[in-house]
Amino acid sequence: xxLTKYSLLLIIPVFVFxxxxxxxxxxxxxxxxxTTEFEVCEESDGNASVxxxxxxxxxxxxxxxxxxxxxxxxx
Numbered sequence: 001x002x003l004t005k006y007s008l009l010l011i012i013p014v015f016v017f018x019x020x021x022x023x024x025x026x027x028x029x030x031x032x033x034x035t036t037e038f039e040v041c042e043e044s045d046g047n048a049s050v051x052x053x054x055x056x057x058x059x060x061x062x063x064x065x066x067x068x069x070x071x072x073x074x075x
Contacts, residue, residue: 025049030066030073040066040073 027041040063041049048055048062055062063073 028063028073030071032066032069032071035071 025041025043027039029037030040031037038051040059041052042059043049043054046058048057048059057065066073
């Protein structure tokens with residue numbers, strides 16, 4: 001009985017912490033002839049943010065539009 005209790009005490013925290021949401025983000029630096037260098041990040045919800053402000057647009061679409069408009073972004 002004690003072994004079962006100890007096993008549960010060890011296993012339950014593993015499940016709790018492994019189910020934590022992923023708040024990671026990836027960023028790249030962009031520049032264009034019209035602007036100074038700026039940072040574009042992919043937020044955990046998949047949207048792009050520019051200098052920390054969420055654009056409400058998916059990262060891949062936002063980045064493609066930037067590049068189509070002449071921006072250069074390092075990935």
